[in-house]
Amino acid sequence: MQRSLSEFPQPAVAVDLALMSVSGARLKVLVLHRTDAESVGGRWALPGGFVHIDMSLDDAVARVLRDKANLDSAYLEQLGTFGALDRDPRGRVISVVYFALTSTAKLRTAMDGKSSLKLADIIVPWEGEQGGPISIANGQGITLDLAFDHDVILGHVVKRLRGKLDYSTIGLELLPPRFTLRDAQEIHEAILGRKLGKPAFRRKLLDRGLIRATGEREAASAFRPAELYERIDRH
Amino acid sequence: MQRSLSEFPQPAVAVDLALMSVSGARLKVLVLHRTDAESVGGRWALPGGFVHIDMSLDDAVARVLRDKANLDSAYLEQLGTFGALDRDPRGRVISVVYFALTSTAKLRTAMDGKSSLKLADIIVPWEGEQGGPISIANGQGITLDLAFDHDVILGHVVKRLRGKLDYSTIGLELLPPRFTLRDAQEIHEAILGRKLGKPAFRRKLLDRGLIRATGEREAASAFRPAELYERIDRH
């Protein structure tokens, strides 16, 4: 069995990272402009990297997060593993995909100066949790070509986010340390792709006991300022 | 990039299969007695196999299902990928885990004569969807030692099954083509590890429109025979 490690040609193992955020009421993903091989050059791809023999999968994702996205922490979750024979035209690569969630505030400072990175808009062509590939666009609505099977992978990410949104805390992972309830609602609406009722949303979030009012108010730009809330971290 | 396939030592990629079933009101899993390496010999493990360079992940699972479990079809779903450095004492192996569901009727005929296979009882030491490793036992309540991290993996399988049970059709995958509503309830109770109310269960299942009454009755052993139902397969 140990022999099969060296005797036969092995598939390569990579991790790919879908780093998601919400800004301006839109769901976003961090993509990287590829210029390396002719077959993928000019397209956009999720940041990733190979899994070396002395790295655990967790090590490998942490490394991608740090080296490619310039972040040292984020909510991370394994999505699934993609292993079709022809998914990478340059060779046989099995990719273990994770997604990460952060606030755009943190993400924008991390991206500062890195010109090959872009925070693309996500365009979901289906409703609810139906599923299927999605596409991405720049701020002006121009579609950006995705490399490999990353359109399918991102479809799975959106499906997972929509499915877990109301029985988990993933919605809160996209918020900065302090936020208003309207911020939280905007994030939920961006992920689900539909409007929610204000009173229902407020109560559901508060009844779950995961957030706490700070007593402070947002810096009012106009009209009544909303109260700032923060997460209660159960250790 | 293609060079990294050969220049550096690569982790090996395997698929492992958790073939689950319910019989006698207990959740079961198919395990294989390992005698190969000293470090794992004597223990029980999930059937698995390496992913060769010309096999997709789907090919690899199908092969394990056929060669190791002697089945040519079953409900299959990817669970996740496990890649800790020390999970296999014999070398660096990343394992993509799938679970499969079948009726015990089908499974028992497939296992016929294969003496290294055992259909072990699953012992869940936690309630609900809390999670954590589980253990397995033979019919007499004697614990069987699991190899590798398969105790943790099976914990994830049970958690996934419990989580998906009432918004998906996985419960029906464990039933033979024709079944009574009591059979279905028994399967749900075995997975959840708790009793359910009969009227509530009946109605929920029927209202979902996934099963149809056949008009026929079970072969009555005693008292009133129950009606036989079958799945409605949406193509």
Add this chain to the structure above:
DNA sequence: CCAAAAGTGTTGCCGTTACACCCATGT
């Protein structure tokens, strides 16, 4: 005092649960 957005109280709907009952069958 007005406009606009924050935040709350009330009501009604719907799905689920619990309990009690009736039905069908073999002995």
Add this chain to the structure above:
DNA sequence: ACATGGGTGTAACGGCAACACTTTTGG
């Protein structure tokens, strides 16, 4: 006739959503 498990009706409960309302701020 009766014991036993199959199958159904009904009423109470609780979560969720819609609506209307009050409150607070800047101008």
